[in-house]
Amino acid sequence: MLTTAAAGALALSAAAVAQAAPGTPGAPAAPPRQPSEQDVGQQVDALYAQAEAATERYDGARERLRTLRTEAADLQDRLARGQDAVNRMLDDLGQVAGAEYRSGGIDPGVQLMLSSDPAHYLDGAAVVDRLAAQQADALREVAARQRALAQQRAEADARLAELERVRSALARDKRQIQDRLGRARALLGTLSAAQRARLAADDARGAELRAGRGAGRTALAALPAPADNRAAAAVAAATSALGSPYFFGAAGPRAFDCSGLTSWAWAKAGVALPRTSQGQAGAGRRVPLADARPGDLVIYYGDMHHVGMYVGGGTIIHAPYPGARVRYERVDTMPVAAVVRV
Structure with missing residues (x-):
């Protein structure tokens, strides 16, 4: 009965097979004893328990991988949109700076003396002051957005690094599962078809009997x-x-x-x-x-x-x-x- 055997069989090696006692000196070594159905059942059960533990790790890693892919894609999308917004703001500020450069950057006092309408000029100067304040606000906003983008890049890099670690863990767990199942198949292969069928039937029958007892018959x-x-x-x-x-x-x-x-x-x-x-x-x-x-x-x-x-x-x-x-x-x-x- 495989399930009961699992609790006591985890320490068994899949390759552990009892050897016959040596004979007299110089005599040929006795051939290794063919493992019994019970031996094979215990060893296979231990391998199945190890494979199942690896399977649960595999399932968890696969689920985490899906989550990380979604999070990484969302972060990268937010990064792209944030960078586009910052680029547009920088472009707008660059156009303003270029216009001021082309206007010659005339001193405001000189502009007042040359103006035929000082009152109109002073109104314009107030507008310029307001525009300058708006530019300063825009620069501060650009700086804040750039800091936010740097933080998002760090988060995205961390997600991508974890993504690679989880991919490696997923591959490792899958190899362990395949190794344990392969060793179990090899052990079962040492039995005849009739022995394997009897082992499976005994296991199923034992589970049915145990379930019946658990249900109070x-x-x-x-x-x-x-x-x-x-x-x-x-x-x-x-x-x-x-x-x-x-x-x-x-x-x-x-x-x-x-x-x-x-x-x-x-x-x-x-x-x-x-x-x-x-x-x-x-x-x-x-x-x-x-x-x-x-x-x-x-x-x-x-x-x-x-x-x-x-x-x-x-x-x-x-x-x-x-x-x-x-x-x-x-x-x-x-x-x-x-x-x-x-």
Whole structure:
């Protein structure tokens, strides 16, 4: 049974295979012992747990990447529009300065003596003073806008630098997921087709039995109804996904990872949840496990890398790991880190 084995198998190396005891000196070494189905199941389960933790990091990085791209594009658009406005203001000021230069910059006292209408000139001088004050205001505004643009450039540069860091993290997590899944496939490949089928069947049967015990041996269809309409819609959506395959990074409607299932189900109820199990751990109010209601999120493991949805009767529905399908499970099959009411 793979899920139960995960809690105790994380320290196992995927390559750890017991060796036969050496014979007498000079005798040929005994061939390595073929790993049993149980050995392979524990090691594969450990690899799946590591892959799932990397998947949650991958989902978070992918979501952050989308946010950063939007923010960076918005900042760059604001920068372009702000720079255009500053350029127009500078152009206007340049035209005024050019006109003054072409007029010769005659001293105001000389202009008064040469004027045939001193009163008219004095009226004009007042206008010039007002224009000069307006130019000073315009210069101050240009300087303020340039300072704002410099700050926006710094913010845009910071977003772009984070964008590159997140891209690198995304690629690293994807490589780790592919590595763990590849090693798991290789381990499963050491078993015969009949052994692999038996291992999968035992795992599914064990989950079904555990779910039945969690529900107090009542039919799962008779589990208590959620307390409110939103939770009812989320539970209905999650149960409609029963039997769907697990796939890393998937959030429905045909395949899911663990947080993809819960975020998709609650989205059907009109509620937007964070994309990762760690994010969903902070998406609502914490409640004791004993007070869990249908629709609550159950977060598992110390690093909170797995999540399921409580459906009542001591049972959750979740997307377990690669190779398994969305199914019911007893709520305490894995170590519970938190229960969150959305």
